[in-house]
Amino acid sequence: MAAPLSAVRFLAALQAEGVRVVEVGNWRTHNRNSRGPWGPVHGILIHHTVTSGTDATVRICRDGYTELPGPLCHGVIAKSGRVYLVGYGRANHAGGGDPRVLQQVTDESYGTSPSRPTKGNLDGTDGNCHFYGFECENRGDGKDPWPEVQLDAIERVAAALCRAHDWGAKSTIGHLEWSKDKIDPTGFTMPAMRARVAKRLAGKPGTPTPEEDDVSLTPQQAQQLAEIHRERAIAPWTYKGTAETRDAYAYLRDTSAAIRSVDAKVTALKAIDLTDAQIAALAEKVASAPGLAATIAEAVAQKIADRLAE
Incomplete structure (x- = not known):
């Protein structure tokens, strides 16, 4: 079990990992805490937005809409690699999910991927309480590209929070691994992303992976x-x-x-x-x-x- 980081420590962890952060309005106090508990936290959940355009995406994720008020995540990872912080505390991003998956993530006891979820929004465990959430700007159609700078930002965000909580890479999962109702993120695989996070965690905060650091030329x-x-x-x-x-x-x-x-x-x-x-x-x-x-x-x-x- 882990108490959520304070907003100050959360921001510091991201910046220490080299994340290019943009603070949006009153993000530190913008939350849904009045609707339920925030914590203990057990991991990081990665989403795609099904939107286009950074400005519109950030606005939607911060404000939400009639059926689902914002914030819809803690940070928006744009195609530029910048991470826009839009809320902190309980956020409407995870919904219901499989309690078996939550236990596997908490224990980091699964293999390549957690068990296939059999629970979802209507019958699952409250994930908004237990996960940091990051929405990634992408249409989610399998055709919209994922720039390397954006994938690098996802890697750094996950590594920053794993490092701050002394978690391993297996504490980072995709929404599709949490809920039977979801397909995000589409366009890259979470096992591949966890491998990237694990490599980054093997180094110091904010430093390149060994592969990135070797720039010698014949x-x-x-x-x-x-x-x-x-x-x-x-x-x-x-x-x-x-x-x-x-x-x-x-x-x-x-x-x-x-x-x-x-x-x-x-x-x-x-x-x-x-x-x-x-x-x-x-x-x-x-x-x-x-x-x-x-x-x-x-x-x-x-x-x-x-x-x-x-």
């Missing part, structure tokens, strides 16, 4: 990475207009070569002793010709304008 990999960076740097300049034979990179290269040539000629002229009459004649010719810098600037501006117009 000489061949370093050369390949340098080539990728070079190609990406040049790529934006390979644009050709509809009637162009050369790309923008070629124009810049040729312009640079022309400027270097002019500089060389100017340097050579400086070394020649000219009479006052010769200097006056050259000045007259330069004054009558269009400026080189202005010509180049106009040409580049026209190329940019042509590109924007297409």
Whole structure:
């Protein structure tokens, strides 16, 4: 048995694990405690929201709706990896579930997954009392992707609370593992997520897993990475207009070569002793010709304008 963390300790645990937290309004005191007990807590429950858009998702999870008042969880894990704290205390997220599963989670006595639940909302044990709940922004149709940054946030959230309570990874389950009525989360498996949480718990708070920490490159990999960076740097300049034979990179290269040539000629002229009459004649010719810098600037501006117009 474990008493729930205070809101202060809850927030500190998440931040210590490297979770990017966004505090929403009066989340510390926004709860359903008047409707039933909050605690003892035995684990973390992961959900998907069946929504799209972070702002709308956070608003729904905080406020709920007519049939089910908010908060609908303690935190919303957005696709960006940010975790929006919307409530703390008893929240309408778990509903009824299988008491056998609750015992297995409490004891961390199951294998890869808890027993298949045979109880649900109408005939199950009150889960709102016993689980921290996190809603994850996803349509839940099996097609909406789960960005790695979001999966990393789920992993960190679970590890943070497991670490704070001295629990193992098996204290983290999905809603579908708790209630026979639920299918969430859809799109990744909870055994795979528990494996990630276990690896993170093997390290220090907030540190990468050993796999993430090994960023050493062989000489061949370093050369390949340098080539990728070079190609990406040049790529934006390979644009050709509809009637162009050369790309923008070629124009810049040729312009640079022309400027270097002019500089060389100017340097050579400086070394020649000219009479006052010769200097006056050259000045007259330069004054009558269009400026080189202005010509180049106009040409580049026209190329940019042509590109924007297409």
